[in-house]
Amino acid sequence: MKTHVRGRWLLAAGSASVLLLSVGSSASASSFPGLASVTPQPAPVIQAADGWHAGIPPIATPWTGKVTPSNALPEYPRPQMTRSRWQNLNGVWEFGKAAVGEAVPAGKTLGERVLVPYPIESALSGIQRHEDRMWYRRTFTVPAGWKVGSGNRLQLHFGAVDYDAKVFVNGAQVTTHRGGYDGFDVDVTGALTASGPQELIVWAEDLTDATGQPIGKQRRSSDHGIFYQGSSGIWRTVWMEPVPAASITSLQLTPSVSGGNLKIKVNTAGGTGLSVRAVARGGGSVVGAADTLLTLPMPHARLWSPDNPYLYDLSVDLLGGGKTIDAVGSYFGMREIGTAPGADGKLRITLNGKILFNMANLDQGFWPDGLYTAPTDDALKWDLEQDKAMGFNAVRKHIKVEPDRWYYWADKLGLMVWQDMPAANTGPIPLDWRAQFESELHEMVREHQSWTSIVAWVPFNEGWGEWSRDDTGRIATEVKAQDPSRLVNAHSGVNCCNSHGDSGAGDVIDFHQYLGPASPAPSGNRIAIDGEHGGFGLKTSNHMWFGDGQAYEMEPDSPTLTSKYVANQEAVITSATYCGISAAIYTQITDVEAELNGFFTYDRQVAKMDLRKVRAINQKIIKTADGSGANVPQPPAGTPGLTGIAFWPLDGSYGTLKPVGDAPFVAGHSGQAVALNGGYLDAGSPVLNTASDYSAAAWVKLDKADGAFQTIISQDGPTNSDFYLQYSGADQRFAMSFAGVRALAPAKPEVGRWYHLVGVRDTVKGELRLYVDGQPAGTASACMPQAAPTGNTVIGRGKYGGNQVDFLDGTVDQVHLYDRALTADEIAQLYSSGQ
Structure with missing residues (x-):
């Protein structure tokens, strides 16, 4: 991501100076590895006069008007396994709504026209509405030179159909398929007529979020939030090609930089006793049995990296009876993903044996x-x-699987890809859909295991669809067994939302934090990453899908947005230096519908930040986060004894505290205490130095313990409290917390019972600790250094997003504050003393 690709400097709306890349036209196929032998043939075209008209999207991209019936994604769709003869079946098809149990409309003209392969809800399809069930129909002619039936077979390929599909040729059903993100093909030779036009009909059903099927962020109707318009039916290229009776069906390519070779498996169908010959241009060659794992030597290989995304051409011949019976072109990059400790001893991601921040x-x-x-x-x-161009070296493909050409461009441009499995709905996947989810996950890995750019698999996001922590761990372990050459991130955002908690499986500990960045620390055998952060937004008139929208934090103008981004990314460097994160993922490349947190508007017409500054900070992160770590200074000894630097017995007197709102004295744990329900106590200044170690202790009795947060002790920061000794309503447990980080007690507290809570901030160990009734109760990684205090210490509320929040509904007594991290023995003594 360090090179500038076909860039030019422009002045965008709002007078922000930004870097944009020209749209331009594709380079010729012959200029790219693996495509030299491709000679695309245009599909037969049904003209617009036959009834197709594009719809009008709420906003249009620079490419909207360039789509016509004759050029609907005409490129060869399978760059890693090319053949010279093929025919694209994209274009205008007949279309009709399908009823349950309806007979196949063989020989019948359907009443509407749809442009394949655009999903029917899209403007480009010409339909622009959802249907649960649908028919597609067209005819095609097999080119005479293909000699189908005299040794050749005709393969029909579907890039993807969402979600269930049945395919009919000349009225005969030739295949069915379930799954919206994986391709499928079928030999239709036996269903062909002797000559002339052949009828092709596809039935599709897509119930989207009404079932337990994987859907990613698709919904039948947008919620104007983080979920978007669904995409039903055929949404990737449909095409056909002649193949020999014995042919190559797929390639499995796994580079080994440390081994100096490429592991290659050539999968075949229709023959036995076949052999293969694979030759890498500029590299080695190998001859061996088909359908077995072979080793192609690659000594002194030129390595692929974001700075130098070099790709090798690969030719593969299928041999039988001493001659070539099938041949395909392909390509690969020599690169190896791994982990290694940095200079600070923390485990980090490596590319080709060297630490590289993603x-x-x-x-x-x-x-x-x-x-x-x-x-x-x-x-x-x-x-x-x-x-x-913006200085990124990686992309997280978020709960969607793209067409093959997307991964080809990631390979070619030099971008490392973290590939998500599309989630089902946000709740647990129903029991009868779980096997289907796992099947589609493993099929995604199988179909994409040869792309150079993909460096990690992500089975779950924020607990969406997750049904048990043990099964999440099992699934991650099975994916790792299927593909040991890549990282497996069992659960992106394991600290968030619907998560069942950390399974301990996989190679990655992944936290999400908005605005963040998140700051998990690696364990002995797992690297740590910030899986999502950022989300700063800006409204851009006339470039918003709904005419309005939101983000995690909205900014008034482009300069402010840019400044917020740069400051947020500087914190990524701190998280990498102090905590040891190996990757950070910013949200996001473009606005999407009502989400306005993109670098670009949803229509790709306006850049919303100064992209020169974006590029500069991103490159600084990659260069600086090199695994050298930080020397954490030892904090001063602090004030000895168990009284602390502040002690408020609250025994009939507020002492130096000022009551705000209702704060009466009532019977306490020891003598009297203060009852709070909307009121709080204000120390009038920051008592604790949050840039160093500290501890906070109090007795508390809750009047309620539901889904609402309640803060016992905190200290105001500029936007959020510096810390919270609290009851976490999201977890229904006591916690010692920073915004986005919680050291949690193991069980829900009882209402009406006194508890002694102590929260400890330990800067050297980089953690928060919680003690309940004198015993250790929870620990959380909190390695990021804190700034000097700016706001008052308060008892009975917190601060979040600039607002006073989380008021205590209960009684507090015997409050102590310490300018050091109390030891476990001291905390036990404090509890035993009753103070």
């Missing part, structure tokens, strides 16, 4: 004109070019 952009893969399908190949590439 600075990634979150990519949802939605388009205002094509929804799940980019309008053109140039558009598909453009987003990735922007990532590169």
Whole structure:
């Protein structure tokens, strides 16, 4: 991501000086590895006069008007396994709504026209509405030179159909398929007529979020929040090609930099006793049995990296009876993903044996004109070019699987990809859908295991669809067994939302924090990453899907937005230095519908930040976060004894505290105490130095313990409290917390019972600790250094997002504050003393 790709400097709306990349046209196929042998043949075209008209999207991209019936994604769709003869079946098809149990409309003209492969809800499809069930129909002619039936077979390929599909050729059902993100193919030779037009009909059903199927962020109707318009039916290229009776079906390519070789498996069908010959241009070659794992030597290989994304051409021949019976072109990059300790001893991500921080952009893969399908190949590439130009070296493909050409461009441009499995709905996947989810996950890995750019698999996001922590761990372990060559991130955002907690499986500990960044620390055998952070937003008139929207924090103008981004990314360096995170993922490349937190508007027409400054800070992160770590200074000894630097017995007197609102004295744990329900006590100044170690202790009795947060002791910061000794309503447990980080007690407290709580901030160990009734109760990694205090210490409320929040509904007594981290023995003594 360090090179500038076809860039030019422009002045965008709002007078922000930004870097944009020209749309331009694709380079020729022959200029790219693996595509030299491709000679695309245009599909037969049904003209617009036959009834197709594009819809009008709420906002349009620079490519919307370039889509016509004759050029609907005409590029060869499978860059890693190319053949010279093929025919694209994209274009205008007949379309009709399907009823349950309806007979196949063989020989019948359907009443509407749809442009394939754009999902039917999209403007580019021409339908622009959802249907639960649908028919597609067209005819095709097999080119005479293909000699199908005299040794050749005709393969029909579908890039993806969402969600259930049945395929009919000349009225005969030839295959069915379930799954919206994986491709499928079928040999249709036996269903062909002797000559002339052949009828092709596809039935599709997509109930989206009404079932337990994997859907990513699709919903039948947008919630104007973080979920978006669904995409039903055919949404990737449909095409066909002749193949020999014995043919190559797929390639499995696994580079080993440390081993100096490429592991290759050539999968075949239709023959026995076949052999293969694989030759890497500029590298080695190997001959061996088909359908077995072979080793192709690659000594002194030129390595692939974001700075130098070098790809090798690969030719593969299938041999039988002493001659070549099938041949395909491909390519690969020599790169190896791993982990190693940095100079500070913390485990980090390596590329080709060297520590490399993954600075990634979150990519949802939605388009205002094509929804799940980019309008053109140039558009598909453009987003990735922007990532590169902005100084990112990685992309998180967020709960969506893209067409193969997206991964080809990531390979070609030099972007490391963290690939999510599309989630089901946010609740637990129903029991009868769990096997399907796992099947689609493993199929995603199988179909994408040869892409150079993919460095990690992510089965779950924020607990969406997760049904048990043990099964999450099992699934991650199974994915790792399927593909040991990549990292497995069992659960992105394991600290968030619907998560069942850390399974301990996989290679990664991943926290989300908005605005963040998150700051988990690696364990002995797992690296740590910030899986999502940021989300700063800006409204851009005439470039918003709904005419309005929101983000995690809205900014008034482009300079402020840029400044917020740069400051937030500086904190990423701190998190990498102090905590040892190996990657950070910012939200996000573009606005999507009502989410306005993109670098670009949803229509890709306006850049919202000064992208020169974006590039500079991103490159600084990659260069600086090199695993050298930080020397954490030893804090001063602090004030000895168990009284502390502040002690408020609250025994009939507020002492130096000022009551705000209702704060009466009542019977306490020892003598009297203060009852709070909307009121609080204010110390009038910051008592604790939050830049060093500290501890806070109090007796508390809750009047309620429900889903609302309640803060016992905190200290105001500029936006959020510096810390919270609290009852966490989200977890229904006591906690010692920072915003986004909680050291939690193991069980829910009882209402009406006195508890002794102590929260400890330990800067040397980089953690928060919670003690309940004199015993250790919870620990959380909190390695980020804190700033000097800016606000008052308060008892009975917190501060979040600039607002006073989380008022205590209960009684507090015997409050102590310490300018050091109390030991476990001291805390036990304090509890025993009753004070």
